[in-house]
Amino acid sequence: MFMLDYRLIYAWVLLTLIFGLFAVIASAVYPLFKGSIEDFISSFIESRLPEPSINPFLILSLILVNNSIVVIVVGLLSITVLVPLAVLAFNGAIVGFIISLTNINMGLSYPAIFILLAPHGIIEVPALALVSSVFIAFFIGGLKLFISILPRVIVTSLIMIFVAAIIESTVTLMLGLIFMSIFR
Numbered sequence: 701m702f703m704l705d706y707r708l709i710y711a712w713v714l715l716t717l718i719f720g721l722f723a724v725i726a727s728a729v730y731p732l733f734k735g736s737i738e739d740f741i742s743s744f745i746e747s748r749l750p751e752p753s754i755n756p757f758l759i760l761s762l763i764l765v766n767n768s769i770v771v772i773v774v775g776l777l778s779i780t781v782l783v784p785l786a787v788l789a790f791n792g793a794i795v796g797f798i799i800s801l802t803n804i805n806m807g808l809s810y811p812a813i814f815i816l817l818a819p820h821g822i823i824e825v826p827a828l829a830l831v832s833s834v835f836i837a838f839f840i841g842g843l844k845l846f847i848s849i850l851p852r853v854i855v856t857s858l859i860m861i862f863v864a865a866i867i868e869s870t871v872t873l874m875l876g877l878i879f880m881s882i883f884r
Contacts, residue, residue, distance in 0.1 A: 705836075705840070707836050707840060708833055708834075708836050708837070711832075711833035711835075711836045712826070712829050712830050712833040713829075714833075715784065715785075715788055715829035715832045715833050716825055716826055716829040718785065718788050718789065718792065719788045719789075719791060719792040719795075719825050719828070719829060720792060720825075721792065722788070722789045722790075722791075722792030722793045722796065723792040723793065723795045723796035723799065724796060725793070725796065726792065726793035726794070726795070726796025726797045726800070727796035727797070727799050727800045728796075730796070730797055730800035730801065730804075731800070731804075734804075737797050737801070738801060738805075740797075756869055756870065756873065759869045759873065760865055760866060760869035760870075763865040763868050763869055764861065764862060764865040767824065767861045767864070767865060768858055768861055770787065770828065771827065771828065771831050771854060771857045771858055771861055772854060772858075774787050774828065774831050774832055775831040775834060775850055775853060775854040775857065776850075778831065778832055778833070778835040778850075779835050779838050779846060780835075784831075784832030784833075784835065785832070787828070787832065788828060788829065788832055791825075791828065795817070795821075799813050799817075802816075806879075808879060812879060815875060816872060816875050816876055816879065819867045819868075819871045819872060819875075820864040820865070820867040820868035820871070820872050821864075823860050823861075823863050823864040823867065824860070824861065824864035824865075824868070826860065827856075827857040827858075827860035827861050827864060828857070830853060830857050830860070831853055831854060833853075834846065834849060834850055834853045837849045837850075
């Protein structure tokens with residue numbers, strides 16, 4: 701079965717590492733562009749996330765819809781190779797900027813930030829990398845293999861995204877609110 705083909709797994713791991721690499725790079729360059737990055741991150745977050753006082757089910761729904769759209773679009777456009785790479789690089793950079801922003805502006809330690817991000821990120825990032833890696837099927841077996849495997853990969857990634865969204869809208873949100881009350 702192609703879903704467990706070693707080349708897909710290698711691509712999956714490589715794309716996860718690309719996400720991490722861009723997170724590290726963005727975190728490292730954050731101090732150089734602090735003002736403009738803070739403005740960008742603020743507008744990025746405000747345009748996608750509701751106020752914490754909103755119903756947790758609504759937060760779950762917003763996260764799930766946003767991430768599901770990304771998974772489907774990336775899956776469909778993964779054949780281009782550039783789209784998944786760009787999406788993973790962009791999301792990795794956003795995470796890197798948020799890590800630095802949170803560390804510098806809120807005084808949260810890196811372990812505390814890891815505790816905030818890891819519960820859902822451990823599932824969400826591999827889900828995005830998995831759907832991004834489906835382009836390998838095209839290069840190995842052509843369009844027919846790509847089309848045959850794409851629905852299974854998208855469904856698998858959507859299930860992972862659903863689990864990550866539940867964790868993000870509950871555990872991550874609660875931890876974030878606790879940390880914000882401690883460090884304000």
